[in-house]
Amino acid sequence: MKFPIIVVLILLTLSTTTLSKAELDANYYDKTCPQIEDIISETVQSASKQDPKIPARILRMFFHDCFIRGCDASILLDSTDTNEAEKDGPPNLSVHSFYVIDDAKAKLEKACPHTVSCADIIAIAARDVVTLSGGPFWEVLKGRKDGRISKASDTINLPAPTLNVTQLIQSFAKRDLSIKDLVTLSGGHTLGFSHCSSFQSRIHNFSLLHDIDPTLNTNFALGLKNKCPKPNTTDPNAGQFLDSTASVFDNDYFIQILGGKGLFSSDQSLVGDSRTKWIVEAFAKDQSVFFKEFVDSMLKLGNVGVLENGEVRLNCKVVNN
Structure with missing residues (x-):
């Protein structure tokens, strides 16, 4: 649809x-x-x-x-x-x-x-x-x-994976990037993998009332606990893909966070705030809209802080003499 x-x-x-x-x-x-x-x-x-x-x-x-x-x-x-x-x-x-x-x-x-x-x-x-x-x-x-x-x-x-929407909006605004850009560029998480250390706090001793972050889908959270059973003692290579099609650039990231399966609290927070939720829903329902917006936001991001008086390095690792 x-x-x-x-x-x-x-x-x-x-x-x-x-x-x-x-x-x-x-x-x-x-x-x-x-x-x-x-x-x-x-x-x-x-x-x-x-x-x-x-x-x-x-x-x-x-x-x-x-x-x-x-x-x-x-x-x-x-x-x-x-x-x-x-x-x-x-x-x-x-x-x-x-x-x-x-x-x-x-x-x-x-x-x-x-x-x-x-x-x-x-x-x-x-x-x-x-x-x-x-x-x-x-x-x-x-x-x-x-x-x-x-x-x-x-x-x-x-921007850290623990930030809430207000903090994320402020971080992006410092780069002249809008709320739309925030949600769109977060969609880059459709590619990739995260080690347990980046989301351990959501699945172990989250708060005095909850061992697991209540915004997480219960079955998803239990699966994460199986992969990352103990804080600070987990296999350093253990972790979770950022969405269910982590090698494909698509809109699955937005579908996953609408289902409570955002790996980072910063991702999941996008569906808990009215300023961002409607954009998440739009991208989840129509991948072509996400693609169009992603191109625009990448062009904007690519213009952040462009230098007028820089150099062309001969070796990317070191500045020119």
């Missing part, structure tokens, strides 16, 4: 993509590096065939990069003797597969030396993993520059 057209129109009215001062362009590399899309796509596809976790990891990498200092590839910089970088901040210790971006960069340096920014590679790779997983395709706007600052202490500003 399609969702009423009035809701679709409301969603689209809420979806306005604005460019930052450093204006981006889908055709930015047409003359200087026309091979860019093919090289990145080939690298991402090859890596994903070897490791099915790649799509979720790359998409998460894009989110975590843009949410700190904007989309400037600061998440790719290695720590030094005098600075602990973002990738070593607690929320980013579980962000992996940086080598995929490094591989693409190495190939692009051979094909188009000193031309393509690491920030643009992440943005294109994020689009590619969504499309590769069955999600929508869009033209990525390009022309980002790479930043020279990366601090692990800044990762405290990433």
